[in-house]
Amino acid sequence: MTEEGPRLSAREMIERLEPSLSPRRRVRAVAALLAGLAGTVFVAALWWSEPGPLPGRTHLAFALFTVFSLAWACYGGWLLTRRVPLFATDRVVAAWIGLAASVTTAGLVAVVAAQRGTGLGLPLAIGGLLVAAALVLVVRAHARRAALLRRLRELTGQETGGEER
Amino acid sequence: MTDELLVIRAQLGERAALAELVARWQEPVWTYVRRMLDAERADDVTQEIWLAVVRGLPRLREPARFVPWLFTIARRSVTDRLRGQYARELEARAAGEVVAEDPVEAMVDRAELVNALAGLPVLEREILVLFYLEDLSVEDCAQICRIPAGTVKSRLNRARRLLRAHLEEKGYRP
Numbered sequence: 619m620t621e622e623g624p625r626l627s628a629r630e631m632i633e634r635l636e637p638s639l640s641p642r643r644r645v646r647a648v649a650a651l652l653a654g655l656a657g658t659v660f661v662a663a664l665w666w667s668e669p670g671p672l673p674g675r676t677h678l679a680f681a682l683f684t685v686f687s688l689a690w691a692c693y694g695g696w697l698l699t700r701r702v703p704l705f706a707t708d709r710v711v712a713a714w715i716g717l718a719a720s721v722t723t724a725g726l727v728a729v730v731a732a733q734r735g736t737g738l739g740l741p742l743a744i745g746g747l748l749v750a751a752a753l754v755l756v757v758r759a760h761a762r763r764a765a766l767l768r769r770l771r772e773l774t775g776q777e778t779g780g781e782e783r
Numbered sequence: 784m785t786d787e788l789l790v791i792r793a794q795l796g797e798r799a800a801l802a803e804l805v806a807r808w809q810e811p812v813w814t815y816v817r818r819m820l821d822a823e824r825a826d827d828v829t830q831e832i833w834l835a836v837v838r839g840l841p842r843l844r845e846p847a848r849f850v851p852w853l854f855t856i857a858r859r860s861v862t863d864r865l866r867g868q869y870a871r872e873l874e875a876r877a878a879g880e881v882v883a884e885d886p887v888e889a890m891v892d893r894a895e896l897v898n899a900l901a902g903l904p905v906l907e908r909e910i911l912v913l914f915y916l917e918d919l920s921v922e923d924c925a926q927i928c929r930i931p932a933g934t935v936k937s938r939l940n941r942a943r944r945l946l947r948a949h950l951e952e953k954g955y956r957p
Contacts, residue, residue, distance in 0.1 A: 624813035625826045628806035634830055635805070635837050639798070703838050705796035766791050769846070773788045 638702065647702045648712045651694025656723040657687030659744060663727040667736040706763040713752070713759040720745075720752040790846035801840075805833060808850075811917055812857050818900055818912045819861045828864065832857045851923040854913065858927055861909075868905050876906075899949045907942035914939060 626634070637643070665680040672680075698704060704712060724745025731741040786807070792800035812832055817825040835856050843852055862869055897916070900908050913924045914935075921939075925932040 622817070622822070624810060624817075624829060626809075626830065628802075628809045631809055631830065631833055632802050632805050635833055638834060638837060639801075701838065703841050705841050706794055707796040709841070763795065766795050770788070770791050770795070773785065773791070777784070777788070 643697075643702050644704060644708055644712075647694055647697035647704075648715060649694070650690050651698060652716060652719040654687050654689070654691025654694050655748070656719055658684055658691055659723050659748060660727060660730075661687055663730055663741055663744070666740070667731050667734045669734060669736070706759070706766050709759040710756075710763055713756040717749070717752040717756050720748040724749050786849045787847045790840070790843065790849045794841060794843070794846065801837070804849075808853060809833070812853065814916055815854065815857055815912050816861060818897070818916065819905065819909060820864055824864060828860050832860050835860070850919070851926045854917065854919065854923075854927045858909070865905055872904050872906050899946050899953075902949050903942060903945055907938060907945055910935060910938045911942045911946070 661680060661683045665677075665684065668676075668680075724742075727741045727745050728738060731738050784803075786804070789800045789804045789807070793804055809829070813825060813829045816828050816832070820828060836853060839852075839856065843849065845852075900911060903911070909928065910924060913919045913927060914921070919927070921932050921935050924935045928935065930938075
């Protein structure tokens with residue numbers, strides 16, 4: 619057998635991987651997830667707090683809007699878990715954006731509910747849940763990054779200590 | 784710099800570390816794929832493997848176990864292509880595979896091995912490539928192929944027997 623090697627050099631391989639590593643794709647995925655989730659909560663809150671009996675067509679429109687937002691949220695979630703790699707530092711940034719988006723959504727929903735006088739209990743509970751979930755993600759992202767940095771320091775300490783492979 | 788250090792830096796989001804990791808492991812991954820598949824598919828499958836690696840890297844929990852993880856992904860892509868062949872061979876020997884306890888001890892010359900590999904059944908070929916060409920330990924091979932270490936050893940024994948028969952058939956005498 620003649621000596622053969624990969625047709626693609628390592629550099630070419632990295633170039634081919636570039637599209638899935640581009641920052642724009644990551645931002646798009648995070649934006650799709652957040653906009654989808656925020657949209658779902660907001661439209662559902664509007665629907666819920668709509669005063670008086672609604673005609674069938676309005677119900678249908680609200681339902682369609684909710685499904686549409688939910689579909690975007692699912693698409694963003696699928697991108698982030700299956701298609702776009704979110705590294706530790708990206709995760710920290712994404713989690714903070716998520717927290718800001720959840721606080722804004724919770725605030726908006728609460729304002730809408732207060733203006734319409736439909737009771738603040740449920741909107742506050744849902745908003746709170748959203749913010750709590752975002753907070754958990756922030757804490758986890760920071761913890762993961764800190765753990766990686768700790769291990770990095772341990773390993774670089776070892777290497778400079780003369781244990782390099 | 785160790786693989787673990789590179790993996791951690793890549794997981795933190797350092798692009799240069801990821802590039803270095805690809806540069807370091809692209810050829811071994813390609814070698815494994817090429818020994819298992821024809822030249823036509825080797826490059827495409829290698830690219831598919833690296834895409835899966837990049838996507839999965841943020842979730843890798845044990846950076847020190849990068850290499851077995853990498854070859855597990857590579858093996859998944861290869862088995863997808865050879866599904867029929869794997870299934871037939873596994874079925875054929877479901878009854879007969881015995882667990883060997885003896886330590887692996889055989890010297891096989893790399894060049895001859897590469898030449899003779901193409902003629903072996905996939906299960907034996909795979910284990911020889913991982914163990915001899917990629918220099919992985921029996922434990923790593925077991926993790927990658929998802930079989931007990933004893934089965935790795937017995938497959939290695941059988942693979943060496945087949946290889947010897949194959950080489951002798953071609954007129955080579957050790």
